[in-house]
Amino acid sequence: MAKVQFYRFIVALCGVIGVGMQIYQDGFGMLLYYTVISNILVFSFLFYLIGWEGKNGSINHSSKLLRSKGAVTMAIMITAVVYHFMLAPLAEPHAYWNIRNFLVHYIAPIGFILDTLIIDKKNSYRWFDPLTWTSFPLGYFAFAIFNGMVLQLPIPGAKDSPYAYFFINVNKFGLQKVLINSLIIASAYVVGGYLLLLVKKLVGANCKETVR
Template identity: 30%
Template sequence: MSKAVISPSTASGPPDAEPARRALFSHAAVNSRPVALVYRLLALAVILTGVIRHANLLTGDPSWTTVLFYTMVSNLLCLAWVLFLIVRTIRDLRQSGPFGASTPSARGSGAVMFAITVTMLIYLIVLVPTRFADGDAEIFSLTDNLIHIITPVLVIVDWLLFVPKGSFRWVDPLLWTLVPYAYLTWAFAYGALGGEFTPGQAYPYPFMDVDALGLGGVAQWIIALTIALIAVGFVFVIIDRALGALARRVARH
């Protein structure tokens, strides 16, 4: 009985149709793990400094209530993520050498970047005008700049330089809002059950003050902020897809 002859091409299945796409996901704008490691170590030190200063951890009177605010929650999220990136970069450096990108998840980087961008935009759009109106002399202090502006910029720059592009989806900005909305849900529940964010204050941010704004006013603020933040999320997606398309074109030549 004759045996069927299977050619190597048939046995191995169809050829890979997306070599350029695979190359895209293994490369970033800066494909040097030593450079990424140095940057991420410095970013970790800066983010940790902001967290320590904001919570007064080096004083005799730490402000533990800071963890009740989204600002601290998002900064701690960035701290954990950058630490994760450092561990991943060191592992890849040892196993795969100095060239290449080291990111557990490009979309995960997008989610963390969006979460801390919310902090920056709420600070600049909502809190700064309110605090100026109240005569707050601490506005744009070193600590404020660290936790509201510098940390977001560090995380965004990490994404721009060291994370492969082309993985964001159009639905991602909607998914990214789950983090701030989870916080909103918890904060409203905490205040409704008698919790206080500062003495006598059952809300963390002025736009959540139901007594002053009413339910309708708070809802309008949340809707407006949601639309603005989702729009920013779509800007991230557009940038990601544009850079991804550029990388694929370069990979084909």
């Protein structure tokens, strides 16, 4: 347990440092990025989990926490996947090859995903969980589009500011296309959620007793 706690603390610390560097260097407008929000979600959950496990034992004895952790896993997984395949190819070398970028887009996300895959109990999720997990990214997309169209809060470093990402830029693509883009990503998110569900039926810790 001590080794697991230490590992989770290191992953959380990577998230804290990465987000801290983002905000320190570019301001609180960075909080409008999905990447930053999902990393905050990750390290906040990990710190809570470390404290919870200190009092109650392994997360593998709590079905509710395991399912919540699945939601957090998917939230940070989309950060890594969307960035690597959609945004990284467009990034300037100096914006890609730096420690803060790797901390929030690769190190913290992959660290958390591996935690879920390897340490968490097998067969932890219910069939409908991947559907409910989409509420987080859909909520973000709704807010991000609202910000771009109405609030127009500036986003540091975003070429499409006040839109955080090019694929939700209503001015460039139109609202219908942006909604289609969001639904495509949400659909891929659901598929990814069910893939996680299937993988967790085969991979993870063996633990028969669970307190619900």
